[in-house]
Amino acid sequence: MTAKIQLIGVKKRFGPKVVLDGVDLTIEKQSSVVIIGGSGTGKSVTIKSILGIIRPDAGTILVDGEDITHINGAARDRVMRKFGMLFQGSALFDSLPVWENVAFGLIQGRGVARAKARDIAIQKLAKVGLSEDVAFLSPAELSGGMQKRVGLARAIAADPEIIFFDEPTTGLDPIMADIINDLIISTVKDVGATALSITHDMVSARKISDKIAMLYGGKIIWQGPTGQIDHSGNPYVEQFIHGRAEGPIKMAVKA
């Protein structure tokens, strides 16, 4: 069986700063993989490379066995329809009401009629626990937790095959974080999607993943089933998951 997503030797540098230095990662179909790592280790760059927002300098990215590293235009749009993404700050379009945010990919990306797209949007909002009244508010009127839910509804609106979660619990209180974790698990299962998340919240990482990979120094330095993270035998992973200041990882203070 071909892997859903495969990264082979992906490299990216910004000026003199090497961010990704040969990332190899395989994500099986319908699995949930979490990439952990400190701030500025290239977690976001990894996801953005898969999405084509950032073009890697070297390496290959395969989705369903298809090389998407250098595709553009209509071919890129076709592949993008497989993806949904929940952004760290939700990234809702503040010029549009909530329902149009959720229905955006349906209306613009797939040409679904507005009335029908609105019905789908309201269904998806119900799935993340938001009532119909919310659909006609503007995103600015919502709390951070509600915005995350709307972002999640938007990510799953078009029943994507692959969903990315960028720091899904950052900036939320512990209870809301747990609610979002539960929603991630249930929605991913619901649409039968493959999930790739990046986070530094270990509680969230343990809960939503079945495989964890740790990114450090531009490489995946450890990966394995979530259950084995406590027995990794890797000093970097040990330091990270226990949040110790002392250890082999030296935090760069200057970006």
Add this chain to the structure above:
Amino acid sequence: MNFFANIGRAVLTVLAHIGRLAQFTGQALAGVVSPPLYTRLIAAQMIRIGYFSLPVVGLTAFFTGGVLALQIYLGGNRFGAEAIVPQVVVLGITRELGPVIAGLMIAGRVAAAIAAEIGTMKVTEQIDALTTLATNPIKYLVVPRIVAAVISMPILTAIGDSIGVLGGYVVSVYNLDFNGTSYLKNTVDFAHQDDITSGLIKAAVFGFIVALMGCYNGFNSKGGAQGVGNATTNAVVASSILILAADYVLTALLFHK
């Protein structure tokens, strides 16, 4: 050695900037001619760019026409040529001041607004979100603004021209004791079709410059609130300078004898 390295770095930065802008312009133009064209968004932008700019363009045109009449009268007075006021006002407004004043007003109003809006979308990842929703940000954000500005500006300028001439008329008739009927007759007789169309062509180009600069600076803003502030400033400054530079080039080309 360091001195030369600095020069080299500065030159490279400028060239990189020009290259990025050329690439961006190419993408935007390609977006204009390839489907889908978001007509709903174009209409919304025309209202924001065109309709809501009417008061500011109208007011500035009125005062410009008025002051032009006054200056020509006072200047012409020195060699007994006060009577030339209607002709100079209509020529100055339609060929030059109408489109340039409208362009500069739009640069302040619209380029700033576009850069701030798109810049905020950029730093809050809304532009990345568009990509993940299988929507090309250039087509969705840039093309409607450029098309709307290129269509709106000549219309705005035509209205501004009329109000500018009216400003000259009001000052001349009520302040300088011109005869109203002969003022209007002189205006209409003297103005050529070319004077008006050349101004409207300029206006369309200025509209393109303003929308492009707003979008380009917005798309390239980074680093939060300060980055968006810088993008806004750069958009206004760059479009104002480019409008005046383009004005000279266009005048040389359009009135090439």
